[in-house]
Structure formats: C-alpha cells, structure tokens
Amino acid sequence: MLDESEFEQMLIELMFGHDAMERGQPEAEAYRSALDIYEEFTGLRETNIRALYHHRIAMYGPPCERCGKPLRTPAARFCAACWHPVREPGQKFVDRVSPRVWITFHAMQGRKRGA
Ligand SMILES: [Zn+2]
Numbered sequence: 001m002l003d004e005s006e007f008e009q010m011l012i013e014l015m016f017g018h019d020a021m022e023r024g025q026p027e028a029e030a031y032r033s034a035l036d037i038y039e040e041f042t043g044l045r046e047t048n049i050r051a052l053y054h055h056r057i058a059m060y061g062p063p064c065e066r067c068g069k070p071l072r073t074p075a076a077r078f079c080a081a082c083w084h085p086v087r088e089p090g091q092k093f094v095d096r097v098s099p100r101v102w103i104t105f106h107a108m109q110g111r112k113r114g115a
Contacts, residue, residue, distance in 0.1 A: 006041045007056045008097055012104050013037050014052065019108055059093050061086075 002010060013034035020030035031049045038052055039045050046052060061071025064079035065087075072080045074090040 001055050001057045001060075002038070002041055003057055004098075006037075007058075008101050010034055010037050010041070010052060011097065011101055014049070015101075015105060015108060017049070019112075061090060 014031065017031035017034050021027055027049070034049070034052060035046060038055070042055075046055070059073070061074045061076045063070055064082060064084055066084035067079060067082040069079065069081045071086065073093055075092040076086055077089050078085045
C-alpha cells in the first residue's frame with residue numbers, strides 16, 4: 001500500500017508508461033519503471049499494472065475494530081469482512097492528486113497535440 005506521496009510518484013510513472021505504450025512499446029517494457037517504483041516502496045513485485053491503481057492507502061478506511069482488516073472505504077458503515085458495525089464512519093474518499101501530477105499530464109497532452 002502506498003501513501004499519497006508514493007502513489008503520486010507511481011502515478012506519474014504509470015502515465016509515462018501509458019504514453020510509451022501508445023507509441024508502440026510493449027506493455028511489460030512501458031510500465032517497468034512504475035513496477036520498479038512500486039517494488040522500491042513496498043518490497044513487493046507486482047505484475048498486474050491495473051492493480052497498482054488500487055494500492056493506495058487513502059482509498060481505504062482504518063482497520064476494523066473486531067478483525068483488524070482495513071475498511072473498504074473511509075466512509076464504511078460496517079466491515080465487509082466480518083460485518084462489524086463502525087461506530088463513527090469517516091468521510092467519503094475523494095480522488096485528488098497534487099498539481100505535480102496534473103502538470104505532467106498536461107505536458108504529455110500538449111506534446112501529443114504538437115506531434
Ligand atoms: Zn472486521
């Protein structure tokens with residue numbers, strides 16, 4: 001699981017990977033850098049690119065009081081694993097990224113339009 005700073009670094013690498021694939025690079029090669037960063041942060045070698053988008057701590061809630069598994073969302077009203085009710089549900093997860101990610105994204109889009 002990645003914190004927000006780690007997730008954004010990986011997200012930028014995923015965007016570069018997507019861009020490289022659009023330019024014809026094979027998937028395994030295009031996303032190698034994103035997978036490397038994920039491994040660097042977690043110590044685990046993920047092979048499924050799509051799974052990387054879900055390894056973000058902010059998407060989940062705190063551990064369940066009964067079983068200890070993370071709640072499926074910060075706003076969960078009960079634990080999906082053991083059905084234990086949550087006394088004080090948190091706020092809904094809002095998908096936000098820093099300006100750094102948007103700057104990279106728009107730079108890529110501008111380059112594509114200019115190409
Ligand atoms: Zn539970």
